[in-house]
Structure formats: structure tokens, C-alpha cells
Amino acid sequence: MYHNQFSSFMPPQRVLMGAGPANIYPSVALAMAKPTIGHLDPSFIEMMDQVKSHLQYAFQTENKMTGAISAPGSAGMEACFVNLVEPGDTVIVCINGVFGGRMKEIAERCGAKVVTYEEQLGKPIDPEKLEQTLALHPDASVVAFVHAETSTGVLSDAQALCEISRKNNCLTIVDAVTSVAGSPVRVDEWGIDAVYTGSQKCLSCVPGLSPVTFSPKAVAKIMDRKQQIRSWFLDQSLLMGYWGDGSNNDKRSYHHTAPVNSLYALHEALVLLRNETLETSWLRHNQNHEVLRDGLETLGLRYFVDPECRLPQLNSVYIPDGVDDVEVRAKLLTDYGLEIGGGLGALAGKIWRIGLMGAAANPSNVALCLKALADVLPTKH
Amino acid sequence: MYHNQFSSFMPPQRVLMGAGPANIYPSVALAMAKPTIGHLDPSFIEMMDQVKSHLQYAFQTENKMTGAISAPGSAGMEACFVNLVEPGDTVIVCINGVFGGRMKEIAERCGAKVVTYEEQLGKPIDPEKLEQTLALHPDASVVAFVHAETSTGVLSDAQALCEISRKNNCLTIVDAVTSVAGSPVRVDEWGIDAVYTGSQKCLSCVPGLSPVTFSPKAVAKIMDRKQQIRSWFLDQSLLMGYWGDGSNNDKRSYHHTAPVNSLYALHEALVLLRNETLETSWLRHNQNHEVLRDGLETLGLRYFVDPECRLPQLNSVYIPDGVDDVEVRAKLLTDYGLEIGGGLGALAGKIWRIGLMGAAANPSNVALCLKALADVLPTKH
Numbered sequence: 200m201y202h203n204q205f206s207s208f209m210p211p212q213r214v215l216m217g218a219g220p221a222n223i224y225p226s227v228a229l230a231m232a233k234p235t236i237g238h239l240d241p242s243f244i245e246m247m248d249q250v251k252s253h254l255q256y257a258f259q260t261e262n263k264m265t266g267a268i269s270a271p272g273s274a275g276m277e278a279c280f281v282n283l284v285e286p287g288d289t290v291i292v293c294i295n296g297v298f299g300g301r302m303k304e305i306a307e308r309c310g311a312k313v314v315t316y317e318e319q320l321g322k323p324i325d326p327e328k329l330e331q332t333l334a335l336h337p338d339a340s341v342v343a344f345v346h347a348e349t350s351t352g353v354l355s356d357a358q359a360l361c362e363i364s365r366k367n368n369c370l371t372i373v374d375a376v377t378s379v380a381g382s383p384v385r386v387d388e389w390g391i392d393a394v395y396t397g398s399q400k401c402l403s404c405v406p407g408l409s410p411v412t413f414s415p416k417a418v419a420k421i422m423d424r425k426q427q428i429r430s431w432f433l434d435q436s437l438l439m440g441y442w443g444d445g446s447n448n449d450k451r452s453y454h455h456t457a458p459v460n461s462l463y464a465l466h467e468a469l470v471l472l473r474n475e476t477l478e479t480s481w482l483r484h485n486q487n488h489e490v491l492r493d494g495l496e497t498l499g500l501r502y503f504v505d506p507e508c509r510l511p512q513l514n515s516v517y518i519p520d521g522v523d524d525v526e527v528r529a530k531l532l533t534d535y536g537l538e539i540g541g542g543l544g545a546l547a548g549k550i551w552r553i554g555l556m557g558a559a560a561n562p563s564n565v566a567l568c569l570k571a572l573a574d575v576l577p578t579k580h
Numbered sequence: 581m582y583h584n585q586f587s588s589f590m591p592p593q594r595v596l597m598g599a600g601p602a603n604i605y606p607s608v609a610l611a612m613a614k615p616t617i618g619h620l621d622p623s624f625i626e627m628m629d630q631v632k633s634h635l636q637y638a639f640q641t642e643n644k645m646t647g648a649i650s651a652p653g654s655a656g657m658e659a660c661f662v663n664l665v666e667p668g669d670t671v672i673v674c675i676n677g678v679f680g681g682r683m684k685e686i687a688e689r690c691g692a693k694v695v696t697y698e699e700q701l702g703k704p705i706d707p708e709k710l711e712q713t714l715a716l717h718p719d720a721s722v723v724a725f726v727h728a729e730t731s732t733g734v735l736s737d738a739q740a741l742c743e744i745s746r747k748n749n750c751l752t753i754v755d756a757v758t759s760v761a762g763s764p765v766r767v768d769e770w771g772i773d774a775v776y777t778g779s780q781k782c783l784s785c786v787p788g789l790s791p792v793t794f795s796p797k798a799v800a801k802i803m804d805r806k807q808q809i810r811s812w813f814l815d816q817s818l819l820m821g822y823w824g825d826g827s828n829n830d831k832r833s834y835h836h837t838a839p840v841n842s843l844y845a846l847h848e849a850l851v852l853l854r855n856e857t858l859e860t861s862w863l864r865h866n867q868n869h870e871v872l873r874d875g876l877e878t879l880g881l882r883y884f885v886d887p888e889c890r891l892p893q894l895n896s897v898y899i900p901d902g903v904d905d906v907e908v909r910a911k912l913l914t915d916y917g918l919e920i921g922g923g924l925g926a927l928a929g930k931i932w933r934i935g936l937m938g939a940a941a942n943p944s945n946v947a948l949c950l951k952a953l954a955d956v957l958p959t960k961h
Contacts, residue, residue: 205634205854207607208627208847210617220616220840226588231612231841235601235786236591237919246589253586269788270651273836274813305812399837405616407650407788407839429810431686432655453924455654456780458788459601460612461842466589473586538618543834 213532214559216568217540218349218513219377220399220406221556223468227404230467231460238457244443246466247457251442253469254410257379257402257477258394260386264413264435266442267465268395269458272376275395275409277305278433279372280343282413282421283393286310289339291332291369293324295355296348297544298374306343309429314339320545321515323355323508326363333367342369347378349400350543352504352515352552354382358389365390370417376400379410380472381484381512381556392417398461401484401512403557404468407461468557485511487560491553494569498576503550512560514553515546519576524548527575535571594913595940597949598921599730599894600758601780601787602937604849608785611848612841619838625824627847628838632823634850635791638760638783638858639775641767645794645816647823648846649776650839653757656776656790658686659814660753661724663794663802664774667691670720672713672750674705676736677729678925679755687724690810695720701926702896704736704889707744714748723750728759730781731924733885733896733933735763739770746771751798757781760791761853762865762893762937773798779842782865782893784938785849788842849938866892868941872934875950879957884931893941895934896927900957905929908956916952 215222236243247266254265268275280302284290290311292303295318306313316332318324324344333339342364346357357373364371370392375384381401386394392414399406413421413435421428421435428434432455440452472480488511492502495516503515518524524541528551531537540552553568596603617624628647635646649656661683665671671692673684676699687694697713699705705725714720723745727738738754745752751773756765762782767775773795780787794802794816802809802816809815813836821833853861869892873883876897884896899905905922909932912918921933934949 203855205851207611207851208614208630208844210614210627210844211621211623212615213617213621215616215618217618220618220837223616228613228615228841230588232609233589233591234593234609235596235604235780236594237596237598237601238787240592240594240913240919242592246591249589270655270813271836271839274651277811277813301812308808308810308812397837399616405839405841406619406837407842427689429689430658431682431689432651432658455652456601456778456787458652458786458839458842460609460786460845461788461839463589463591464841470586470588474584532621538621 212536214537214564214567216554216559216564217538218552218554219397219556221403221554221559223403223405224471224558227464227467230463231405233460233463235459238459239451239453243459244451247442247462250462250466250469253473254412256473257410257469258384258386258412259388260412262386262412262414264418264439266411266438268409268411268433269455270409271407272395272397272409274433275411276302276374278411278435279393279395280305280309281428281430281433282435283341283370283372283417284309284311285424285426287312288341289314289336290341290343291316291336291339293329293344294318295322295324295351295353296320296345297350298345298348302343321351321353321503323353324360326356326359329360330363333363339367339369341372343372345374346384347375347382347510349377349513350546352510352513354508354510357391361390370420377510377513380477380480382510383481386412398465401557402468402472404465405461407458408465484555484560487555487562487565488514490562491555491565491568498572512554512556514555515550516553517550518548522576530575531571535567537567537571593917595918595945595948597935597940597945598919599933599935600778600937602784602935602940604784604786605852605939608845608848611844612786614841614844616840619840620832620834624840625832628823628843631843631847631850634854635793637854638791638850639765639767639793640769641793643767643793643795645799645820647792647819649790649792649814650836651790652788653776653778653790655814656792657683657755659792659816660774660776661686661690662809662811662814663816664722664751664753664798665690665692666805666807668693669722670695670717671722671724672697672717672720674710674725675699676703676705676732676734677701677726678731679726679729683724702732702734702884704734705741707737707740710741711744714744720748720750722753724753726755727765728756728763728891730758730894731927733891733894735889735891738772742771751801758891758894761858761861763891764862767793779846782938783849783853785846786842788839789846865936865941868936868943868946869895871943872936872946872949879953893935893937895936896931897934898931899929903957911956912952916948918948918952
């Protein structure tokens, strides 16, 4: 009685050098295929405890409220805002790209009075300008900014921005989607209050999870809210009943059904990171970036971002005059199985974003990318 | 320089006969391990179109706004409410278990005036009582109920409840997490306006995704809202830019990074369902249920739910007097690798929930469960 009328999907093999997802290591792919077990199985709880401890390492934090939102990075962003922002709160959002713009939209939907400081695309958030903005808005309670802007390839000085925010009695929400494991992120040392990342970038896991961590000050704010959190699914006070509060005898209560197999993959990706160490991972991203950068410049490509605030894991270059964006990227994809990222928002058609994230940050990818671009680009531009 | 200080996780092999997740077919597990590709790759868009069409089949609908929320079933529930409910709207929530209760909580967080009709646990929602409730609240705009209550194993008459709601000019939000593919769900024929399910139950996929579908009337309400949707991540008007509106020339815009590998698994699970057909899947769930039921009754176990509203895929039985709930379930798990579900909420310690969902609904699981229970339960109770 079984008909094979409908067919399975077999994805093509791609080298993923866009803005994410990145390629994953074989053991992470295999982890996804391990047998599903119950989300309250004692073995699963034990694995979640390990994921939590590995995430504390990845974030460089001892925050007890550390875990992974069971949804992609955008949900991690929303989780930080819905938990820390109450209707009527004044929130300062620093915008230097698409993801800062998304923060503004989410903060508005939380009912916040949003004040923006907008920076030129391709430039980092300027601590002095944040300070000036804060001086004009002494009622602000939250400052939000993107550490590594995925739409431009710019790194901002999170430590300086957090220090200024703290002096002005503001909690900080930091987007570290593209930075964690590719560039240093030191949550405790820098005093970040709420930070989220994505599984699918420098952590080299499949897309779909958003690791988050909240400082004790952020937790105090969550517990002391005047109004209920507007999202049940993202309510950290409920989620911590499931992820545990760090005590030895904490009992886990059911909140939602965890994405069991995706968490296997995150566990495996974090085990690989711990065994490699963060320092070696940062170094590897940087070394591959330097070779790529030299090669791109030899090809005549110009970087969109100044060297001092350039992300090694996301190389934004101007599309040369007279070169067809879509045609080049389609040719790279079809002929070389190579994905590079196009521009996003206002930068669509103007830049390419070449990712070196996680497992994708390796010499053979760099070589492939440089040779394929050399083949595809017109010789003079 | 590579140290293997931290270890991979290897889950134990379990037979999953709880309230979900259920076991998956081997080809679904393998689908998870297929190579990750970009979420805007032409091949991936093509696969998403197939997922959408397969979901229309699973839901028995032609709704264009059909897709999968990139998060578990609870997020699917929240998606239906945040999109269809505006602050101040009167929402009638029919409660006959934990998941009806969760609907109430989410509706309140959306700012709704919530009116509840509470039914006894183990009983279905009564169409007459809904009618009476509606008569008292002519301003109601939404009726929400659970089709298959996962906390009790009760099936309600969704068709009758939707008809009454429609006559009273209310949109319907229906939880079909446990019903889809296990019991008939006919979205168009029954006139359901918004419905969500979970990937990890009778669809036999890994947990982490929530298929949803919205009727044209629901879409009109979303497009005609007075206030912005409070969640950016779950905003269907944005999500449809990514899942496509069904036209041939629709261009996909980036919203969030899709959980690529989990969607491979959903695609494969839906291919298996289409090849098996819904009718055969419903029959298989029922046939295995009948054998299990006869066996459980022979063991002296009594069903919590009357035969006429009993879910074949979720068998709730009273825990016999003098039997230790936790001890029995721990013994089944440890000695037989068999997971059955405990009671949830008010029914904790009072019932067991024995699932026959998706791939887990097969004769060898039924045999294992009956023999293991016969071994573990005291001979007289």
C-alpha cells in the first residue's frame, strides 16, 4: 500500500561563505541524526546542563541565566527586548545597519519610547555619540546595539559602550550573532546585561537556535517588572524553570518541547569549540581573514569597512563598477558551489559579504573563493 | 593543538510512547544530517515550496498562508494569538486541560479581554456550552480551543465548534498539535481560521517546528489590524514575504534565518506522510490503539476518557491505586528503554499518557509496552 509518489529532497553541496549559515563540521551534522529522546529524559537534562556550561564558556560568563532560545537569532533579539523592556520605558537603540534597525522595530513593538542614534553604514557605533545621546535622555533605562553588524561587517567597541551605559544606569542589550567564537566577546568583563547570538555563524552549528545570557542585574529587572512579559514563549522567568537555575537540586519543569536534535548539534559544536579553545578559534578566523583580504585586494576589490573595525569573519567589499552582482553570485553558486552574501537593505547591489565563519574559516575555502572570483570577475575593472 | 577534553553526547535509544516527541523514521533522522545550504539558496526556496504544499495536504487546506513557524508548537500557539488578537478584543477560550489554560495565558498577554468556558478534565468541549458562552458575549471576536488535548487525551468536535463560532462572527484558533496526521483534521471543510500543530507528534518529525495555516478571513484580519502585531518574530505579514504568497512570481525576502536542517526533516516526514496517505495514517493510529486498549484493559487499567472522545494517539489511563507513578516510569525507562508520559498539571501522579504517535504507532511498540507494563505492575491492584 506504500507509494513513492513524492520524493525526498537532496540539497546540493555548498561552500557557505555568505553571512550565515556557515558550513558545519561532520560530527555536528551527524549529531542531528542521533536518536530523539524525550525532553524530560534524565539523559537529556544532563546534556542541557552541559550545553549551559559550554555556553557560559562561549560567552565568557558565569551568568546562571544562560541557555538557548528554541528559535533563531531574531527570536533571541526579541527575547532580550520583551524581557527587559516595559511599555513606556525609554530605550536608546544605536543603529549602524539592518540589525540595529530591527532592534528599533522590536523595541517599538514592546511599547518602548525609542530614541535612536544613527551612525553611517560601515562605521562603528561611536562611544562619544552614545554618551551625548544619553545626556539628552536621562530617563533611558536600556541601551541596545549590535556588536558585529552582519549587514556591513563592522565591529563596535562593546566594552566602551557598556561602560558608558552602566555609568548612566542603563542595562545593555547586545547583538553578538556574528561575533561569538569569531571575535572576542567577554560578557562578564565587559559588563553586558543581555546578549544573544546565533547557532549558525562562528559557532558552526545548524541554524535554528539562539544562545542567550542575562546578567544578575538583568535577572533582577525581569523579576521586578511592573507588567507581565508580553510573550509567553520567550518569558525568561518561565524558561529558567526548564533550563535550571544552576543549583544542584533544581527541579526542571516543562515549558515547551525542546528542539532535541538541534540541541544535540549545538552540544557537539560547543564541544568542538571548547576543545579548540576560544583563543585558537579567534586566531583561526583572523589568520584566514588576512589571507583572504590580501587576495581580495590583489584582485582589485576594495573593503567597505576601515581596517580597525573590520570583522575577520565577515568581509564586506564593494562590487566593482560595471560588474553584475546577481550574475556573479549565481555563477559562483552554480559553477563552484560557492555561496557569498549579497548586500542587505540599502547596501543591496553595492557590496558583497564574504563570510569566514566557524568551520568555513579554513585555507581551502579562502583559496577556492579567491580563485573562483579571479575566474569570474572581468580582468579589468 | 587540539585537545579532546570535552566529550560528545550519545543519547540512549528510547521507544518514545509518551506525549511527544515521538520516534522518527530513519530517513527523517538522516535528513537532518544532510549538508546545510543557505536559506535563500534557490534549491532551498524550492524545497520550502514543497514543504508548503505538503503542509496544505496535512492540514487539508488550500490556504495560501501556510508554513512552519521556526520554533516549537507553543510558539505556533503564540503566533496565532499575536496575529489575530488585538488589545481589548474579547476572546473566548474553551479550557479542558493544560493547553487550553496556556491559550488563556497567551491571550491575556496579547491584551485581550479573556472569557473562559472551563470544562471538566477528561471531557470534550461542549458545543452547546460554547453557544451559551457566545450568547453572553456578543462582542467576542475570537474563539480558541484545543482539538486534541495533549494533557488528557480528549478529542473535541472541532467542526461543530467552528460552525457555532462562525455563526457568531468569531474567528477560530485551534490547537491541533496532537491531532494532525493521527486523527482527521480538515481545515477547509470545517472552516478553521488559524491552526497550529507540532512537528514532533503524529507527523513523526524532530521537535522544534510548528506548522501553521491561516484562512483568507484570518489573513484579512491580520492585514486590517488597527495596531501593530506585538511580536516581530511571529508577524505573519512579514513571514509570508519569506514563505511566499503562492503566486508564481513572488520574490522571497529575508526575514530570519530558517532552521534549514530541521526543515529538511519536516520535508522528509511530510513526504513519508503523503506516500502513506492521511487516511492510512489515521487507520494505522486507530488499529494500534485498539490493540493497545484491549491489552491495557486486560491488565486492569482503566481509561481516563470515554470511548467516544478518546484520542487513538494518546491513551490516558488511571494509575492504579497503590502503584508508584515515578517508580514505574523510571523502571520502564531504565529496564526497557520505554518512555511513557506522566500526568501534567492537576493530573500529575493520577494518570499515565501512553502515546502512539507517528512512527511510534506500530505493533511492536504496542507489544513492548503491554509486556513491559505486565512485568512491572504488581499482579493485583
